[in-house]
Amino acid sequence: MATGRRAVLIGGAALLAAGGLGGAAWHDRVEDRRAAAAEPAADEVSHAATADSSGDTAVRQGIQQLLDRRAAAVLARDQAALAATVPAAAQALRDSQAAMLANLAQVPLAGWEYRIQALDAYPLPPVLPETERRAARVQLAYRLSGFDTEPVTATQYLTFTRQDGRWLLGSDSDHPGGDTQLWDLGPVTVVHGRSCLVLGLRGQSTLQAIADEADRAVPAVSAVWGRGWGERTVLLAPLGSDQFGRLLGVDPLGYSSIAAVTTGELGPSEAGRTERITVNPQVWDSLNALGRRVVTTHETTHVATRAITEQWTPRWLSEGAANWTGYLGTGRTPRQIAPELLADVAAGRIPAALPADPAFDGSASGLPQAYEQAWFACRSVVQRHGEPRLVALYAAVAATGGSGGQDAAVDAALRRTLGTGLTAFTALWRQDLLAAAKSKT
Structure with missing residues (x-):
């Protein structure tokens, strides 16, 4: 499912049965940002090609110099320097930039850079003909101290205007789209855990509780998956479902049973980046202590396994492995973890094959069964x-x-690891389902 912003959703998650865990159900999503940096929209490509072919080097250099000054102002928390990059008459824009900088006050930034990706990236509304303006798609790359050795990137659409020979930021609202960051939504409170960083718009006690769960999850995940994954997590905690949707660029109504989203770029080349876990506040609040523990461990497993997760990794394996890790040590039985599946098996409705990737999509019928089958595999x-x-x-x-x-x-x-092929493994999995359905435990 494409988000229409920067990413393609390629993974699902686990489904928690309601029994004893609180809430009706939850899912998470694993998001592959590799497509993010990938390809602009078709209209942007045509504009960018025109700009690039025109050899507009001086304009590009002038705007990049402005962006460099803005980045330096953000890192120095210098409100006056940031204001100087905006026209004096654009008071509303100056105010919003000052608010953004204030919202970042607690965020431990190790790096903040802007890079032009395309000029003339979108059509501009008409203004006086003597006003020189350029519409740009810009990449923000930032790092959090102690957590990112590689930057996390986001797309912005910015309009620049030339005044008295200088380029200034004229608008950040001429084009829809782009990536919303937590600090765009309000003042960010930061909680530092032993091995996690929680950035949130919620109360201190709620953020501390999330950090406590994240700190517990890290060693639990490392006990299964080893210690070669960085052993740290960054969690984002927006205040409401609308903010959750804005951060992910999705309709929050479609995520009403999704407790968290792990965003990441797949493959070993991305190991220097600590991927983000975004918590859905309404669903999180509906879970009890055990549910929150399983959710957090599940999400942390996605962070730990991201470097060995590829486009061809089946979702039954990625989500089943995360759920297996999440439930370890909880004392939950197969009947409690996979109630619908085992009830169907007991009634003679045995799945013929492991669930295919589309079975994990949020709109798919039989979604709980797909997650239960994955855990059982x-x-x-x-x-x-x-x-x-x-x-x-x-x-x-x-x-x-x-x-x-x-x-x-x-x-x-x-065949390499278990000594059996996919067909034989599927048959063994079906045998195990039958045995569990007959068991009284």
């Missing part, structure tokens, strides 16, 4: 071969390179 691996083999299988799928397609990659990885 990973349970089968662990029950028959041990937990280290689940970790090895996950890495082996990524290592195949995806040649031949997803099924071929999974089949090869299964």
Whole structure:
């Protein structure tokens, strides 16, 4: 599902059964930002091509110098310097820029840079003909101290105007789209955990509770997936569902049962970036302590496994592995974790195959079953071969390179790590389902 902003949703999550966990149900999403930096919209491409072919080097350099001054002002928390990059007559824009800087006061920035991606990126509203303006798509790249060795990027659409030979920021609202950041929505409160950073617009006690769960989740995840993933998390806690939707560029109504979203760029080359976990406040608040623990551990697993998750990694494996890790040590039984699935199996309705990726989409019918089947598939691996083999299988799928397609990659990885192919593994998984459905525990 494309968000229309910067990313393609490629993963689903787990489904928590309501029994004893609070809330009706929750999902999370894993978002692949690799497509983000990828391709601008078609109209932007045509504008950018025109600009690039015109050799407008002086304009580009002048605007980039302005952006460099703005970046330096943000890092120095220098409100006067930031105001000097905006026309004196544009008081509303100056006020909004000052508010943004104030909202960032607690955020521990290690880096803040702007880079022009395209000039003439969108059509501008008409103004007096003597006014020289340029519409640009700009990339913001920022780093959080102690958490990002590689920058997190966001897209902005900005209009620049030339006054007295100087380029200034004329508007940040001439073009819809772009990425909303937490500090665009209000003053950010920061809570530092032992191995996490929580940035939020909620009360201090709520943010501290999220940090406590995140700190507990990190060693729990490392106990399964090893210590080579950075062992730190960054969590964003907006105040309401509308803010949650704005941060992700989605309709919040479609996420009314989704507790959290993990955004990330896949593959080992992205290991220097600490991906963000965004908490959906309404769903989070409906969960009890156990539910929040499972959610946070599940999300942290996505952060830990992101470097060995690829486009061809099946969602039953990525989501099943995250749920397997999330439920470890909770004492929940298969009947409590997969109630709908085992009830169907007991009634003779046994799934013929592992769930395909589309089964995890939010609008798919039988969504709970897909998540339950995914958890149970990973349970089968662990029950028959041990937990280290689940970790090895996950890495082996990524290592195949995806040649031949997803099924071929999974089949090869299964043979390498478990000694059985996809067809045989599916049959064993179905046998395990039948045994669990017959069990009284």
